[in-house]
Amino acid sequence: TQLLEQSPQFLSIQEGENLTVYCNSSSVFSSLQWYRQEPGEGPVLLVTVVTGGEVKKLKRLTFQFGDARKDSSLHITAAQPGDTGLYLCAGGETSGSRLTFGEGTQLTVNP
Amino acid sequence: GAGVSQSPRYKVAKRGQDVALRCDPISGHVSLFWYQQALGQGPEFLTYFQNEAQLDKSGLPSDRFFAERPEGSVSTLKIQRTQQEDSAVYLCASSLRTNKFHSGTQYFGPGTRLTVL
Numbered sequence: 001t002q003l004l005e006q007s008p009q010f011l012s013i014q015e016g017e018n019l020t021v022y023c024n025s026s027s028v029f030s031s032l033q034w035y036r037q038e039p040g041e042g043p044v045l046l047v048t049v050v051t052g053g054e055v056k057k058l059k060r061l062t063f064q065f066g067d068a069r070k071d072s073s074l075h076i077t078a079a080q081p082g083d084t085g086l087y088l089c090a091g092g093e094t095s096g097s098r099l100t101f102g103e104g105t106q107l108t109v110n111p
Numbered sequence: 112g113a114g115v116s117q118s119p120r121y122k123v124a125k126r127g128q129d130v131a132l133r134c135d136p137i138s139g140h141v142s143l144f145w146y147q148q149a150l151g152q153g154p155e156f157l158t159y160f161q162n163e164a165q166l167d168k169s170g171l172p173s174d175r176f177f178a179e180r181p182e183g184s185v186s187t188l189k190i191q192r193t194q195q196e197d198s199a200v201y202l203c204a205s206s207l208r209t210n211k212f213h214s215g216t217q218y219f220g221p222g223t224r225l226t227v228l
Binding site (some may be wrong): 006048 | 146152154156159166167170202216217218221224
């Protein structure tokens with residue numbers, strides 16, 4: 001079973017601050033996906049990275065996939081209260097089909 | 112509908128009861144996944160269907176858990192003789208296609224929150 005360790009588990013910051021969430025594994029994944037989940041809802045896909053070393057930007061969010069395809073990071077610039085939520089990384093296993101999720105980072109951005 | 116729907120949204124069961132959770136995937140999506148999400152944790156894989164075929168059920172925690180997708184569309188996750196440790200949110204996801212290299216983008220439903228008393 002492949003495991004993903006996500007850190008930090010909880011993060012509370014002030015509006016305007018920057019933050020980085022990390023997702024690490026000893027296993028290689030075929031793809032790495034980042035989701036955001038609101039209370040009472042299912043996870044919503046933010047981005048998929050598939051190539052080692054890949055960097056993707058989505059407005060104030062920057063996603064990076066490690067060269068060895070074992071780790072990833074999510075960086076948010078100038079966080080806003082609307083960014084509050086549970087951020088989940090998920091690895092696509094090399095055998096296809098299932099996603100392996102990290103434990104999530106609960107982000108709270110205070111106004 | 113435009114997205115994945117699940118019913119019921121909330122289910123309270125007494126220990127020992129059987130429950131059935133329904134998932135309606137996005138129309139035309141070949142692949143369907145069930146995940147279990149405990150409070151404060153990330154989702155954990157339970158099982159996967161491609162059309163009506165259940166290709167992976169290695170994540171089902173016990174033989175009390177059973178899933179089916181008889182016509183390759185709607186799926187039902189059944190839990191027999193529920194236990195308190197079964198309390199969790201059960202998420203369903205569908206994707207257009209999957210192959211041995213990539214599962215395809217998975218779109219999640221809102222989940223069913225099961226509470227076993």
